Amino acid sequence: MRAAKRTAQATQESLHRIFTIAEAPDSTLGRIEQEMSQNLAGFLGNHIVATKNALSDIEQDFINAQIPEQPEFVSDHMQHLLDKLVAQSVHTSSASFIGHMTSALPSFILPLSKLMIGLNQNLVKVETSKAFTPLERQVLGMMHNLVYQQQDEFYQAWMHSAQHSLGAFCSGGTVANITALWVARNKLLRPDGDFKGVARSGLYAALQHYGYKGLAILVSERGHYSLKKSADILGIGQDSVIAIATDENNKIDCQQLKAKCEQLAKENIKVLAIVGVAGTTETGNIDPLDKMAAIAEQYQCHFHVDAAWGGATLLSNKYRSLLKGIEGADSVTIDAHKQMYVPMGAGLVIFKDPESVAAIEHHAEYILRKGSKDLGSHTLEGSRPGMAMLVYSSLHIISRPGYEMLINQGIEKAQYFADLINQHEDFELITKPELCLLTYRYAPKAVQELLARSDEKTQAELNLTLGKLTKFIQKRQREDGRSFVSRTRIEVARYGGEKIIVFRVVLANPLTSQAILQDILHEQTQLAQESENFLPQLLEAAKA
Numbered sequence: 001m002r003a004a005k006r007t008a009q010a011t012q013e014s015l016h017r018i019f020t021i022a023e024a025p026d027s028t029l030g031r032i033e034q035e036m037s038q039n040l041a042g043f044l045g046n047h048i049v050a051t052k053n054a055l056s057d058i059e060q061d062f063i064n065a066q067i068p069e070q071p072e073f074v075s076d077h078m079q080h081l082l083d084k085l086v087a088q089s090v091h092t093s094s095a096s097f098i099g100h101m102t103s104a105l106p107s108f109i110l111p112l113s114k115l116m117i118g119l120n121q122n123l124v125k126v127e128t129s130k131a132f133t134p135l136e137r138q139v140l141g142m143m144h145n146l147v148y149q150q151q152d153e154f155y156q157a158w159m160h161s162a163q164h165s166l167g168a169f170c171s172g173g174t175v176a177n178i179t180a181l182w183v184a185r186n187k188l189l190r191p192d193g194d195f196k197g198v199a200r201s202g203l204y205a206a207l208q209h210y211g212y213k214g215l216a217i218l219v220s221e222r223g224h225y226s227l228k229k230s231a232d233i234l235g236i237g238q239d240s241v242i243a244i245a246t247d248e249n250n251k252i253d254c255q256q257l258k259a260k261c262e263q264l265a266k267e268n269i270k271v272l273a274i275v276g277v278a279g280t281t282e283t284g285n286i287d288p289l290d291k292m293a294a295i296a297e298q299y300q301c302h303f304h305v306d307a308a309w310g311g312a313t314l315l316s317n318k319y320r321s322l323l324k325g326i327e328g329a330d331s332v333t334i335d336a337h338k339q340m341y342v343p344m345g346a347g348l349v350i351f352k353d354p355e356s357v358a359a360i361e362h363h364a365e366y367i368l369r370k371g372s373k374d375l376g377s378h379t380l381e382g383s384r385p386g387m388a389m390l391v392y393s394s395l396h397i398i399s400r401p402g403y404e405m406l407i408n409q410g411i412e413k414a415q416y417f418a419d420l421i422n423q424h425e426d427f428e429l430i431t432k433p434e435l436c437l438l439t440y441r442y443a444p445k446a447v448q449e450l451l452a453r454s455d456e457k458t459q460a461e462l463n464l465t466l467g468k469l470t471k472f473i474q475k476r477q478r479e480d481g482r483s484f485v486s487r488t489r490i491e492v493a494r495y496g497g498e499k500i501i502v503f504r505v506v507l508a509n510p511l512t513s514q515a516i517l518q519d520i521l522h523e524q525t526q527l528a529q530e531s532e533n534f535l536p537q538l539l540e541a542a543k544a
């Protein structure tokens with residue numbers, strides 16, 4: 001029996017204890033661990049409470065900027081975490097939370113993550129990672145193989161070579177995209193005669209040496225905002241990321257891409273990279289990668305494919321061809337923490353040419369010595385955890401055919417949901433799913449008919465009100481906490497390219513059933529009736 005009131009003390013003994021002795025099985029932490037390992041979904045379902053707390057209220061629980069002078073017992077602290085943090089978290093793995101690209105995790109991930117954290121290897125150098133370094137190199141090899149399908153001899157020659165790397169493992173798609181464009185920049189503005197290269201002499205000297213007025217990155221208007229961050233930190237400038245128009249299927253218009261390449265060549269602005277998107281974040285569509293590869297070849301520029309979200313589709317023999325032409329890319333970004341069901345913090349960039357990373361090679365005396373197999377000599381990040389182990393294990397435990405089933409069921413579920421929306425007279429499908437992502441909105445039949453017979457000006461007014469209604473429904477649904485869809489604003493060709501607010505769903509969670517999808521439409525229909533202004537206003541207009 002513990003005393004009712006006790007306070008923790010910061011003593012040598014208590015510090016020694018937290019480094020050596022596990023919490024008892026019947027302690028708060030012990031019970032949490034048991035509950036989580038027996039049934040993670042149940043644990044999350046029990047402890048995340050769906051209350052309508054405003055973020056400003058939650059901030060009150062995290063308001064004190066003092067570092068504690070008084071230590072807490074682990075159990076007391078765990079109770080605090082359950083009450084203030086876990087309870088007010090988002091149930092990302094819930095089968096009815098279909099708004100984001102992060103979904104459920106397989107149950108084996110939890111104990112494996114614990115092992116990974118416990119080992120606490122640092123992948124920056126072999127000295128602190130040993131077997132983790134060859135493991136990560138093998139994962140990069142497998143992912144390279146997924147994209148480029150080279151012969152076995154290729155992988156035997158390059159996978160473990162000290163001077164080469166088939167890619168870089170990093171924290172996510174953003175760092176992967178930055179790394180790809182960093183390589184592209186340094187290869188383009190490489191050392192030449194007396195010029196020491198952009199990496200040493202900087203962008204100003206590089207442009208002068210090569211006689212370019214500027215650099216540009218070309219990507220469709222659906223490109224991810226991480227490309228602008230990349231251009232910013234690489235010194236190229238955000239405005240040098242040039243958005244190319246998309247067609248009615250949200251794919252880059254290759255005519256316009258070519259025209260832009262021509263125009264820039266005349267202005268003496270060098271295209272640093274053409275970026276294809278394989279699964280846009282907002283609509284899930286895939287650019288015509290084969291055509292883009294040919295254009296990049298013609299204009300002699302780096303071709304990068306941002307397949308952060310959609311890259312995992314390559315694991316499906318049935319749908320792999322949706323990304324045809326990806327093998328023409330010089331570099332490819334894939335996030336394992338999206339459709340590969342690995343926890344956050346696992347992104348990759350793969351390079352076609354094993355020599356590419358030489359362009360960003362860095363060495364230091366005490367680590368990353370020349371000729372060492374240290375992964376840190378080719379990565380943007382320094383100290384890095386052994387996340388590659390979770391990708392490695394998932395690839396072994398789930399295997400390619402298992403992933404194929406997950407990918408296929410997501411795509412087919414999105415097709416089912418699109419049918420459901422099309423059949424429901426009060427919903428309007430905005431973008432058809434190509435992968436497992438689609439957008440739609442609530443628009444009563446009468447309003448849809450009115451839209452169809454209205455001129456552009458009236459359409460714009462109606463779309464504005466429909467947008468407010470969509471926002472109202474989405475917020476209420478999120479606050480109610482039973483289910484979640486996200487929302488975004490996209491240009492829609494059928495409304496003259498006007499930006500409209502839509503619901504967005506990503507159907508990656510294998511536990512999302514058809515019944516859940518039906519319920520979501522039902523819930524949205526109900527919530528729409530609670531909007532005091534927007535729905536009556538729209539119905540009134542439709543009657544007139």
Ligand SMILES: *Cc1c(COP(=O)(O)O)cnc(C)c1O
Nearest residue numbers: 172173174224226281306308309
């Ligand atoms: C998610 C995503 C990114 C960014 O990846 P993070 O892992 O969030 O850094 C980049 N591009 C696309 C297409 C994405 O979907």
